[in-house]
Amino acid sequence: MAMISDRVGPNLDPAAALFHSLGDPRRLAIMQRMTLGEVRVGDLAGDLGLAQSTVSGHVACLRDCGLVQGRTQGRSVYYSLARPELMNLLAAADALLAATGSAVTLCPSYGIAARQHRQDHATTR
Template identity: 70%
Template sequence: MSIISHECASTDGIEPGVALFRSLGDPARLAIVRRLAAGEARVADLTADLGLAQSTISSHVACLKDCGLVDGRMDGRRVYYSLARPELMEMLAAAEVLLAATGNAVVLCPNYGADAAVAEAAR
């Protein structure tokens, strides 16, 4: 699968890319990924660090595992989660560069920016 293509614009074959960006598009999942970038953590650690409910963390970690972005390591009865692919760190670093280069202009986007999130929450 190639997200970037030099052929004419087409939607053929972009579904995996769409799924990848959607998997990271949820604020809770992105926060979990950012936290795991700092090192492995248990659900209890993520709950404490992110201030989200345990059930929320568990369901989002399961989603990230299903997407192949997060791995779990058993240690007795505890599961320690970590990022599964170093390429994810590279992609997040590239996103930071892009956000800096655009002056975080995406925040102003009427469809996906800060105002859109507020409008969505009000619905």
């Protein structure tokens, strides 16, 4: 049985993995903050109001995906976007969201209400 990506053209699995890695609001917030320049995990945690362990896990995910890189200086590691193309991708996402208005936010499968429903369901287990 052929996969969908085999029928529609080139393998779309890498693109799907990229968008999945960007699919968490906390990872997007981390990357958005990195558009301003290098930052340490502790500073990200303070800026975003998240636990340092949470930020570390998300930064590790982004680093493993090749989206973020670290530079060691003394005992600190400063993280930044690994590719300048990410700035264009984030800007394009902002433009697309502005153009679609609330359609994405209200999407019954992936919008805010759907995410809240999944979170509520996960906490009642």
